[in-house]
Amino acid sequence: MIATIDTADPFAFAFDPGTTALIVIDMQRDFIEPGGFGAALGNDVTPLQAIVPTVARLISGARAAGLPVIHTRECHRPDLSDCPPAKRLRGAPVLRIGDPGPMGRILIAGEPGAEIVPALAPLPGEIVIDKPGKGAFHATALSDHLARLGIRSLIFAGVTTEVCVQTTMREANDRGFDCLLAEDATESYFPAFKAATLAMIRAQGAIVGWTAPTTAILEALDA
Numbered sequence: 757m758i759a760t761i762d763t764a765d766p767f768a769f770a771f772d773p774g775t776t777a778l779i780v781i782d783m784q785r786d787f788i789e790p791g792g793f794g795a796a797l798g799n800d801v802t803p804l805q806a807i808v809p810t811v812a813r814l815i816s817g818a819r820a821a822g823l824p825v826i827h828t829r830e831c832h833r834p835d836l837s838d839c840p841p842a843k844r845l846r847g848a849p850v851l852r853i854g855d856p857g858p859m860g861r862i863l864i865a866g867e868p869g870a871e872i873v874p875a876l877a878p879l880p881g882e883i884v885i886d887k888p889g890k891g892a893f894h895a896t897a898l899s900d901h902l903a904r905l906g907i908r909s910l911i912f913a914g915v916t917t918e919v920c921v922q923t924t925m926r927e928a929n930d931r932g933f934d935c936l937l938a939e940d941a942t943e944s945y946f947p948a949f950k951a952a953t954l955a956m957i958r959a960q961g962a963i964v965g966w967t968a969p970t971t972a973i974l975e976a977l978d979a
């Protein structure tokens with residue numbers, strides 16, 4: 757059965773819940789709590805904390821509707837063999853990837869900071885993609901999982917809007933998925949970048965995809 761979100765931008769988003777997955781991007785302590793990677797880059801993390809309840813509502817609704825919920829984490833192997841020096845050495849952060857911080861080594865798999873915030877913890881059996889890049893398709897098995905599950909449409913949430921969320925949506929769009937971003941279940945450290953990202957995703961007749969409020973997505977899943 758096809759569900760439709762009539763209020764989606766730039767026009768109605770039609771999808772089959774049976775071939776749709778929710779992808780929750782990088783809702784990790786390292787981006788959302790003080791002392792992690794996001795803060796080390798000089799950012800105020802409080803705007804990102806504010807979306808956690810909305811992301812939780814979206815995850816609950818997706819689970820209730822039987823959609824696969826896929827979680828991603830930006831993190832690297834402890835030996836940093838999957839972290840290009842160009843990424844680690846970029847800029848002048850307070851702490852670099854791999855450095856010890858208050859939540860363990862920054863952006864390293866297995867460290868407390870790399871974990872998803874407890875309120876959004878994956879359920880046993882849900883797919884968790886550890887990714888070394890900003891996009892969730894690069895150097896991961898995400899494509900294989902989506903093919904195995906027969907997924908054709910993707911709903912996105914998570915952080916940050918213009919970095920890992922947008923990169924992943926663009927990767928997905930090029931791979932033939934219809935992509936919808938939950939407007940209030942994503943956030944940026946930079947309000948202007950979030951607004952610009954939403955606008956550029958839906959410009960030119962949904963050149964990258966659609967956006968819609970979480971409530972509209974939940975109503976369509978509930979119908």
Ligand code: TIU
Pocket residue numbers: 781782787794797830890915916917919920921945
């Ligand atoms: N810095 C920033 O805005 N984002 C990232 O580094 N990674 C993600 O977006 N997950």
